[in-house]
Amino acid sequence: MIVELTVNGEPVTARVNHPGSLLDLLRDDLGLPGSKSACEQGECGSCSVILDGALVCSCLVLAADAHGSAVTTVEGISEPGALHPVQEAMHRAGAVQCGFCTPGIVVAAADLFAVNPHPTATEIKEALAGNICRCTGYGAIVRALEGAEIVADR
Amino acid sequence: MEIVHPRSIEEAIAGLSDGAVPLAGGTDLMVEVNFGHVRPENVVGLRRLEPLREWDGSRIGAGVTWRRIEKEGPTALAEAARTVGSPQIRNAGTIGGNLGTASPAGDGHPFLAAVDASIELTSAGGSRLVAWDEFFVGVKKTARAPDELITAVELPDELPERQAFGKIGIRNAMVIATVCAVVTRSEDGRTTVGLGSVAPTPIRAPRAETMISSAAKPTDADLAEFQRLVSEEVRPITDHRSTEEYRRHGAGVLARRLLERCLR
Amino acid sequence: MSTRTGRKVGTPQGVVGTSPLRPDGIPKLQGRFEYAQDLAAEGMLWAATVRSPHARARIASIDIAPALAIGGVHACLTADDVPGRATFGLEHPDQPVLAAQEARFWGEPVAVVAAEDLDTARRAAAAIEVGYEPLEALTDPEEANRRDEVFRRMRIRRGDQSVRGAVVVEGEYEVGMQDQAPLGTEAGLAVPDGQGGVDLYATSQYVHVDQEQVVASLGLRPDQVRSHPTGIGGAFGAREDVNLHIHLCMLALHTGRPVKMVYRRSESFTGHVHRHPAWLRYRHEADRDGRLVRVEASVVLDGGAYASTTSAVLANACYFAVGPYTCDSVAVDGVGVRTNNPPCGAMRGFGAVQVCFGYESQMDRLAHALEMDPLTLREINALETGHPLATTGQVIQTPLPTVEVIKSLQAMPLPEAGPSDLPTELPGGSGLTSEPQHVTRGVGYALGIKNLGFSEGSDDYAQARVRITDSGAVVETAAIEVGQGLVTVLAQIARSALGISHVEVAHVDTSKIDSAGSTSASRQTQVSGGATLEAAQRLRERILGQFDGDVLDDEGVWRGDTLVTPWTALAAGDWEETVTFRHPPTTMTDDNGQGVAHADFAVAGHRAVVDVDVELGLVKVLRVDTAQDVGLALNPQSVRGQIEGGILQGVGLAVMEELVMGEGVILNPTFTDYLLPTILDAPEVEALLIEQEGSWGPYGAKGVGEPPTISSTAAVAAAIRAASGREIERVPVRPQDIALP
Structure with missing residues (x-):
């Protein structure tokens, strides 16, 4: 299916062929490798993103379930060219x-x-x-x- | 794969009847997906289903997150909520999802057992309320039929004023309970003990409850006997997380301490 | 030509002794730093590994046809496809690249696949049908010892063996299997060069030794394999051994496509070696004044199925079996056994951690038997410069401020009495198990010692190159930055030696420079740092000599007040210097374990303060304070980072970190059940850096990475013992060990 979401303020579209995580979608399909995969089960926080205003582990979000959502990753946490x-x-x-x-x-x-x-x-x-x-x-x-x-x- | 995002309970149930997998916060299901244990091709996404997030007095919608329960829940349930995973997990995980997974170590279960909560299951044919002890039928097994959705948790209208939660784990955050427990005590002395991680399902300790409920002002000897009975009534196992012996001991000590807290 | 009139003589910025900020800090904070997990290449395939589900099994058959039938699968390789040497190993090549007739541990690789995407690769791996015939697994180390299934035995005898003391304490101790659990799992990308060779970018602590092993197993010429340093998420010993490296290169050359592999966490727990579990028996004898007169020790380490570094870890455990104490009658017997448990090898502390728990528990017992203050007993027996190491007899030549460490610990203020009433500060934390009245406080001390650098006659060297560039200088090295801050400290050394501010560090591949050795044994600051210092000094001297100058700084070469060669002119030249640094030679010890086995030593001490809920067996580690011998702190902020991080790994081993084994199977290979300390489990740390020059490290610096991990575990155990009154003969200490002894 086609997933449409907003990532770091930009609308993006991706095809999701199999049940995978938002983390994999960000890293492998959307070119945003800043979120890290270290445990695949929400026990380390390396993949933390802000999803619809809430801090979550992106490895525990089904990519398809992020359809229509707004995501902020580490790449979008600060203004371009500046540090948070x-x-x-x-x-x-x-x-x-x-x-x-x-x-x-x-x-x-x-x-x-x-x-x-x-x-x-x-x-x-x-x-x-x-x-x-x-x-x-x-x-x-x-x-x-x-x-x-x-x-x-x- | 496909996902539907229903806008009503009815739509969600209609989705389920096609054999799709319900997905709430994802904190359990996605672990199974990531580990390659399950591969859901059709999913009903419940995360943003507003009716499931309604919390009306004693009726807590299944989609209410632990984060919210931590802030707004009754004392011992809020205390339990605070120990669910991490901030990230509490932001995503829901009370309904916790029930759907039905882990023997589910942090919210002892409270539901201690207050005799019911679980609302809804299908195309309507809703039914299932008592907690009929809902949990085994390790990760519940009375929910595949076409049913967990829609709410129904608490009694009146909750015991005194209630206390405790969870033994060997890390100070993000830990699976070795033992967890809730003790409640009413003005009339009636005491309940809900326990987790010490049996295939959450359980109560009826003999200990009966004994201590009849003690208007429990003595040290009563407390010791209460502890002993709780240790006797649990049915724990030895696994890589702990031993049967320790879980028995821990359940008794923890229940006694929680009772002491209720009596203070 | 400018003159220096009015110009302040430039002190370069970011030199040794200061704490310049990490050059990779901002990219890491922004998610822009590239780790092995993040690598990608045009046309890249994904790989997955088939692993044995048995601790020991005969492999009767492997059918790859079902996997090859899946669309998008490009290769399924088994032991038959290894073109060169069928085995690999850091010290002894005894481990099959892919298991052939027999799988000898749970999780051993049996086949590898490459496919168009990760999902397909994993499905293909699952589709390969392996016919296993389970065999009886040898998982009991004692039984392995009886059957003489051993990698190495050690025997140390020093001094008169008939000496007896008036006061005797004996003990048996056990250390569970700890995992390094670096946050980044094993990952890599192999890219075929189109001419039969391959470029490998993979998680590593030691690219040259990876390259050698890839060359051997692929049957290639050394110049056909280039191993590149790449970004890695921690190491702690887990990345010394080859795991996915040969597999990736095989798949890349077989398919002619770049191939990437990333281990899942559960694979990572089987894909790298662990800290050896240990069983220790001790007998300490002292005179009535507390002087150690004899120490006997027996050390059993379970090496698991393959050799890895078990021989060296065992040697270290035995050489440091007495700790930082003098004693002239010593007998140590050690064995590293071969079993069907997971292979064990390097982890921060490398054998010194396990024995420290044993000898420090013994020192506390001895102090108790003597009715003596435990630190006083340690001071009476302190090993210092000029003394012989109790085991090998090697006279300590470099500074070893053991007494100062003890006195510093003694002088550090203790925290306020009594448990806090904040739930997060109590045992059990937000689990709300424990209230102040359930809690007893305990304080415990421990000292530890370890060698710095490789030992027993290893040719331990590192090469570094310093080259002048347009903007300043670059240090080229194959030494691996694992997070510890080598990238900062090498630049600092070069800045100090050259006298300039702009120095960068470039991590270059194995074809560009000779080996820097492993990023292990606390050695890179001293060894690669030594090479950098010497290269920079020589370069500066040559430049000044060439231009008859007296000062080199950011502007160029000065003669008196005159800038004789501006930087642009210098940069136009071909100025570089390459140095291979070797530390003082060591030798293999004799049949009695006697000899000069080590190049340098470091000592540290820890004081732990814990609150224990004895009835439930729950522990809150409140503080671990430390005094550590650092030679000279080249970068105080990085040193503190090593100390705090190392202490927490020691705390982890003390109270929660253990791979739980069941008949050779790891029962908890996930972050749900292998518990790493969280921020709520981390103690407060006060660190005193004891600086004494005289080591052969650059500017007198010593390696600082391992000492924090060595005695912190023992200190926490001692504090739990003090609080609970329990014997505490095993780490990690489990709730039942306290509550139900």
Whole structure:
């Protein structure tokens, strides 16, 4: 079937031949490899996107079910040529190592800051509890986001 | 493959009668798809079906997400909701989907058992209410017929004022319950215990309930006996997540602590 | 010609000792960084692997016809299709590229397919009919030992073996099988070059050793295979061994098309080696003052079905079986057994992790028996520079600040008393199992030691090239950036040595440069860093010599106040320097395990603070503070990142991470059931960097990647022991181990 959706503000159309995830659609068909596949079961958050306003794991969204939806991926989280304050803060704090979890954490953190511009450490941890990072031990991520001067905009 | 996005319950049911697979939040079904265990060619997409998202007092639409229950649900159900997966999972996963999967470890089930909730199943022939203990029939098996849609959860009009949820897991987020439980206690002393992950389906602990319900002011000895009875009544297994012995122990301790919380 | 009048003598930016931001940070944050998973090529096919569902089985037949009958399938290859050497292996080539007559572990590759798309490839893999005849699997390491199914035995005897102490403690300890679980699964793309050769872009910690193994198994000339460093999502030891590399190259050459493969998570759990599970027996004897007089240890590691690095891991476990302590009477016996369990090999800490849990548990027992403070006991026995390593007798030549580590830990303030009343800070977290009255606090300490660099006479070298470019300089290397920050630190070293600000690092393929060795053993900062430093220094000297200058900076070559050669002129020349760096030589030890087996050492200590709900057996790790010997912190922010990340992997092993085996089958090969610590499980970390120059690393730097993982596990276990009163003889500590001992 033909799936029509809005991705990062742009209308897109794709053919879906077999039951696959929105994540695969984004990565393999729409040329948006920023969302990562690491567990295929919603247990790591690497594929986090914002679907119709809600933070979800795109590996758990049936691509065909995204027909008519609006999706924001890591590629669309910031204005072109600019960094989202979350990205800026994480870069400065050394919160990126291998980086495989990073796009998902950026999306989840941006989702948090959109509704809570000054989260506490506990709120940051609750919001990122679905995002596994294997490299950093999370310390730099929390420090980055605690110190981030982030204005809600989405 | 094809998907239909029905605009009414009737359309959804009509879709199902063609053998299509109902898809709510996707948090269970898509794992099966990704792992190659199932390959649904026809799907009824329920995510945006507005009537399923209605929440009217004691009637919770099947499409209500855990995210919303976490904020708006009765105490122990809200506490359970907060332990469902991760923020991403709670944004997508629904109470109806949880029931459809009917995992023995479903985080929402002990509450439904403890308050004697019913599940509303709707087909072309109309709706029927199925008591929770008739709805769950085995590991990931329910009384839902293929042409039926889980449309709502019906809670009693009056919920016990005291209620407490607890879930044992060895990680502080995103963890499958080793044991989970809800204890409720009414003003008259009537106590219920709903338990998950300790049997093929969610269960109650009737002997423990009877014993403690008759104790107006439970003593330490009563609490110990309550714990012992709960441990005795559960029917857990040993698997890669835990042992039968620990689950028995954990169920008893957890139920006792939740009761203590209710009594405070 | 400009002059320096009024010009501040330029200190280059981003030198050693500072923390310049990662050059790959922004691309990674924006999702633009290219990982092996993201690679694509024109006309690309997708590959999938057929794996044995048995821990051991005879392969009676393989029928690929049903798979080939599926439209879009281009190749189904089995053991018969391996053109060259049928086996591979990091140290001993004993592992079949594809299982032939017998499959020896659950998940062993039996066939590979390539098809037009991933869905078709997976369907084709499922359609291949393999006739298995299950055989009895050997899964008990003790039984394997009895049957002499071993990869290596180790015997270490040092000093007078008849010495006895007044105080004796004995213990038996067990360490479960941990997985590296890098977030990016194995992935790669092989592209045929049209002339019989192939370019491979795949997840790797060591491209040259991949290339050698591909060459052997494909029966090609070395110049026909080029292995390219590519973006990878973590490693931690999981990417030293070949897995999909040979398969991809076979499929690419067979089909004449680029072929891509990405492992699913469940495949990844079978597709790479794991940390060896270990069974340890210890006997420590001390005099009444607490001096260790004799240590006896027995180490059993389950190597699984194939050799991988079991021999080296076992050696490491045995050499560090006493820990950072002196003792002059030592006996260690070790064995790495061969079973039908999953192959085990390299993981961060490489054998030192397992024994640390054993010897540190023993040190606590000894302190208890002596009624002595556990840190005091450790200080009394601390191994330092000038002392012989208790096992091999090698005299420590480089700085080893064990006492300073201990004193630093002692001085670090403890957190406020009492459990928090925030649910997320209590055991059980938002599961709401535990209230403050259910919780006991415990504090535990552990120290760990490990070698840096390869050991036992390995020719451990790294080549690096520094080349002048229009904008500054580039460091070319085949060393792999796995996330640790090598890409930052090599540039820092070159900036410091050259005196310029603009240096980039280029990861080049195996045809462009000689090996940098593996990104493992905490070695690249020292070894590739050493090569970079020497190349940059030589280049600077040659440039200054050529132009009779005295200063090189971003503008060019200066003589006094005069810019004699502007950068543009320098860049027009052909300035480059290639250096192969070798660390001080090591030797294979003798029959008693004696000798100079190691090039350098690092020590670290951890103090864990835990809250334990003893009745339910639930643990909240609140803090893990550390003091670590780092030589010199070339990039303090990266060092801290390694420390915090390494500690959390140690915490994971202490309380949740374990591959659970059932008759050779991994029962939990998913992220639902192999639990990695989440942000809500991560302790607070205070890290003190102990800097003492004198190591042979660049500017005195030591590798920092592994020490955080070595003793953090043991420290958490000690803290749980203190809180619960349980013996805690096994990690991970499971709820039932505390609640129902």
